[in-house]
Amino acid sequence: MPASHLPDISKLKISELKEELDLYCVDTSGFTEKKDFTSALKKARETLPRPITTYREPEPIPESKKDRQKSTSSSSTKDPAAAAAAATASTTKSAPQSKASAPTPQAPSPTAQPTPASSSSRSSNPSSTTHKGKDKDARKALASRSPVIARQTLREHPSAKVLGERNGSYLPGSPFSFSLRGSLHEDDSAIIRVPDGVCLTISAASVDRKSMSTYLMQQGSIGVSLRISSEENPQLMPVWTFDKDRSSGYSASNLGIRVCGPRNVRLFAYMEMGMRSNATVEVFVFGSVCLDLDKF
Incomplete structure (x- = not known):
């Protein structure tokens, strides 16, 4: 990370100073005051290679993207339906022309005939038939052993x-x-x-x-x-x-x-x-x- 993007040493707490010094493998066991931590961290940033840190400052966002995000967040807060429509419109615009020209599948007609009740009963018949068959076999086996x-x-x-x-x-x-x-x-x-x-x-x-x-x-x-x-x-x-x-x-x-x-x-x-x-x-x-x- 560039040094210009690093947090200001003078604004860090002792715990944050110690945490960053640990990343540089600097021994802080003998430090007693904050100035010891700040001077050691300043020297480490100037002389030691920068380690991978666990924090990162946000990258600057271009002005056009900032405006678009603000408008999207404000519209989603005011009207969720409008936000959903806007998201759909943006997805449609970004899709390739070949996909946009694909025909939209038609929803099923509301006048479609409902499934007869007998079909559901037929679908449940196999399990009930199997149960009845097992029960009949059990009764038959019992009868064959009953003199x-x-x-x-x-x-x-x-x-x-x-x-x-x-x-x-x-x-x-x-x-x-x-x-x-x-x-x-x-x-x-x-x-x-x-x-x-x-x-x-x-x-x-x-x-x-x-x-x-x-x-x-x-x-x-x-x-x-x-x-x-x-x-x-x-x-x-x-x-x-x-x-x-x-x-x-x-x-x-x-x-x-x-x-x-x-x-x-x-x-x-x-x-x-x-x-x-x-x-x-x-x-x-x-x-x-x-x-x-x-x-x-």
Whole structure:
């Protein structure tokens, strides 16, 4: 920086004198008065090369630029909109002619048709569809691990002493087969629990020919009937009956019973006669277990 542009030494404070002397790497630890600092700085400016300082005096501005800045600052203070317009005009003037001749893009027409509401709903459909798909997959995976449970408690009558229990567990995709012990008491019904998302189909029932022949030898024995009830209708109603005088066979293959969960049903093998001698027969029920495709 030229010496003419440096600040006057006589007007500097001691701290400013010390700061500049530090730039010249002059030791000021032994200085006690201001005249020591001023004389040392004067000598340093005359004899030592000028270091890079952290202060700089403003360069003189030409008169034309000063007038333009004053007019711009005054107009911006009075009217911000006019200042913005002036800035835009100056930018336009300084731009090359090729850019100035470029066509100005037209703003969209205010009469443009608004986007239908259905488009926004369609745009949000992918995420909701993905969420629904993941939820459906999770429910399907849970249903595929949920078995149909069949349970019948065996009792001794008339004491009603519990003799044991029959259990069956059937996952979706497996065949269903369960042996019902015949009884005169509805409390001996088997409880079938069908979980959510699973369907149980009962398509056939049968009795053993030899066991039934032994049972029918008793006086007054008629046969056996397969009965079913649901949560909606708790009454046990016959769906197939083997009658020794009317039945043409020992099985039925067209039952067509389909139960979808979540639901509990009861199956009961009702013996018409012959229980006085504790003689009974088994009713074998067959079907299949699968997923409820209406839910997946």
